[in-house]
Amino acid sequence: xxxxxxxxxxxxxxxxxxxxxxxxxxxxxxxxxxxxxxxxxxxxxxxxxxxxxxxxxxxxxxxxxxxxxxxxxxxxxxxxxxxxxxxxxxxxxxxxxxxxxxxxxxxxxxxxxxxxx
Amino acid sequence: xxxxxxxxxxxxxxxxxxxxxxxxxxxxxxxxxxxxxxxxxxxxxxxxxxxxxxxxxxxxxxxxxxxxxxxxxxxxxxxxxxxxxxxxxxxxxxxxxxxxxxxxxxxxxxx
Numbered sequence: 001x002x003x004x005x006x007x008x009x010x011x012x013x014x015x016x017x018x019x020x021x022x023x024x025x026x027x028x029x030x031x032x033x034x035x036x037x038x039x040x041x042x043x044x045x046x047x048x049x050x051x052x053x054x055x056x057x058x059x060x061x062x063x064x065x066x067x068x069x070x071x072x073x074x075x076x077x078x079x080x081x082x083x084x085x086x087x088x089x090x091x092x093x094x095x096x097x098x099x100x101x102x103x104x105x106x107x108x109x110x111x112x113x114x115x116x117x
Numbered sequence: 118x119x120x121x122x123x124x125x126x127x128x129x130x131x132x133x134x135x136x137x138x139x140x141x142x143x144x145x146x147x148x149x150x151x152x153x154x155x156x157x158x159x160x161x162x163x164x165x166x167x168x169x170x171x172x173x174x175x176x177x178x179x180x181x182x183x184x185x186x187x188x189x190x191x192x193x194x195x196x197x198x199x200x201x202x203x204x205x206x207x208x209x210x211x212x213x214x215x216x217x218x219x220x221x222x223x224x225x226x227x228x
Binding site: 004033035041042043044045048056058091093105106107108109110111 | 151153158159160161162163166206215216217218219220221
């Protein structure tokens with residue numbers, strides 16, 4: 001069964017350092033997302049990406065965040081200068097369709113746990 | 118502003134019992150309402166979803182009840198099993214837009 005894969009599974013970094021989280025979405029999917037989940041809390045939307053550009057982003061996704069699809073398979077989230085409050089589980093997701101469309105099911109990866117010290 | 122409100126925060130049910138989780142929304146543009154199941158250390162996985170043109174959808178032991186006028190929807194897990202112990206998130210989306218997730222319900226099914 002096709003799946004979304006994420007690396008690394010866990011990253012520990014010092015405050016102020018740059019972090020890149022990597023995702024390989026399902027191969028025939030066109031829509032890509034990053035979500036964040038602080039321990040024990042709800043899943044929060046960060047950004048959606050389609051046709052090589054950001055289609056929507058939340059208030060959390062400020063200038064410290066960026067996304068990129070450097071090649072035909074990877075989708076990355078970069079945090080330029082990490083803060084303590086960036087510590088969370090980051091989930092990549094992909095879908096074949098959008099939102100409420102019939103193929104809009106989100107497939108999530110297993111997450112990358114980021115710990116900022 | 119929380120787009121989707123979910124309750125209860127946690128739920129303990131005996132094996133064989135019925136688990137009920139409720140969600141409410143405000144945005145009448147939402148037209149897709151999925152439920153996700155998340156096990157510790159894993160990403161959320163789609164469990165079942167409904168659109169507002171039907172009031173109920175059943176898949177095995179899992180049923181979504183949808184009340185459009187009240188802007189509420191709920192997940193019912195019949196004959197709950199210990200393997201159902203997980204965190205459940207409701208979500209809502211309007212066509213072409215992001216998914217908004219509820220705050221999650223931690224379900225524990227006691228053998």
